[in-house]
Amino acid sequence: EDQVTQSPEALRLQEGESSSLNCSYTVSGLRGLFWYRQDPGKGPEFLFTLYSAGEEKEKERLKATLTKKESFLHITAPKPEDSATYLCAVGESSNTGKLIFGQGTTLQVKP
Amino acid sequence: DAGITQSPRHKVTETGTPVTLRCHQTENHRYMYWYRQDPGHGLRLIHYSYGVKDTDKGEVSDGYSVSRSKTEDFLLTLESATSSQTSVYFCAISVGPSYEQYFGPGTRLTVT
Numbered sequence: 303e304d305q306v307t308q309s310p311e312a313l314r315l316q317e318g319e320s321s322s323l324n325c326s327y328t329v330s331g332l333r334g335l336f337w338y339r340q341d342p343g344k345g346p347e348f349l350f351t352l353y354s355a356g357e358e359k360e361k362e363r364l365k366a367t368l369t370k371k372e373s374f375l376h377i378t379a380p381k382p383e384d385s386a387t388y389l390c391a392v393g394e395s396s397n398t399g400k401l402i403f404g405q406g407t408t409l410q411v412k413p
Numbered sequence: 414d415a416g417i418t419q420s421p422r423h424k425v426t427e428t429g430t431p432v433t434l435r436c437h438q439t440e441n442h443r444y445m446y447w448y449r450q451d452p453g454h455g456l457r458l459i460h461y462s463y464g465v466k467d468t469d470k471g472e473v474s475d476g477y478s479v480s481r482s483k484t485e486d487f488l489l490t491l492e493s494a495t496s497s498q499t500s501v502y503f504c505a506i507s508v509g510p511s512y513e514q515y516f517g518p519g520t521r522l523t524v525t
Contacts, residue, residue, distance in 0.1 A: 333511045345503050345516035346456070353511075389456070399444050399463065399510030400471060403456040 304329045308390050308404035315380055315411050323375040323407045325390030333393030335373050336401065337366050340387045349375075349388075380411045416440050417517035419504050425523045432491040434520050436504030438484075444507040445487040446514060447471075447479060449500040456503070462487055463510075494524045 458471030
């Protein structure tokens with residue numbers, strides 16, 4: 303069964319304190335790993351897609367990496383505006399377009 | 414921002430009444446999805462569509478039906494709403510099954 307687990311559930315950082323969020327997945331055939339950001343009361347906002355182990359993508363202070371079993375979202379020198387819930391999802395192996403989401407990591411960055 | 418709108422944005426209804434939520438896109442994407450988001454469960458797929466009149470069930474489809482008569486519109490119907498269907502509902506669109514999905518702003522539904 304395809305499964306996604308994110309850790310930690312919650313993370314508090316001081317402004318400028320770098321850290322990483324983890325997304326572990328079990329899927330028989332990876333059809334893409336997706337990172338989203340979600341602010342309270344809003345829909346998830348797409349950040350990155352990764353398709354193969356070793357792939358990396360960056361956007362401002364965020365960098366996503368992928369191995370055969372997990373993905374990391376590295377946050378470098380975070381700012382208070384980076385506070386949000388970060389969601390990870392994998393494309394279901396049947397390639398129907400279904401995404402399996404993790405529970406998310408809620409990040410709070412204090413000034 | 415992806416051109417996705419959802420209506421209504423908020424709705425309160427009584428148990429046993431039918432409810433229809435609408436998702437409208439201006440991107441001409443082939444794939445459309447309905448999710449619900451609940452504390453402790455994350456985002457779960459209800460139904461999805463891979464073309465006009467082509468739909469299939471997701472993980473939590475019981476009590477829900479969908480219709481897609483035009484590329485731009487995907488309707489989610491709760492035939493007889495129950496309190497367990499109180500949730501935030503999100504619509505998403507995608508160009509294809511291995512591509513990222515773009516989400517709408519959501520509909521907060523409360524069933525009393």
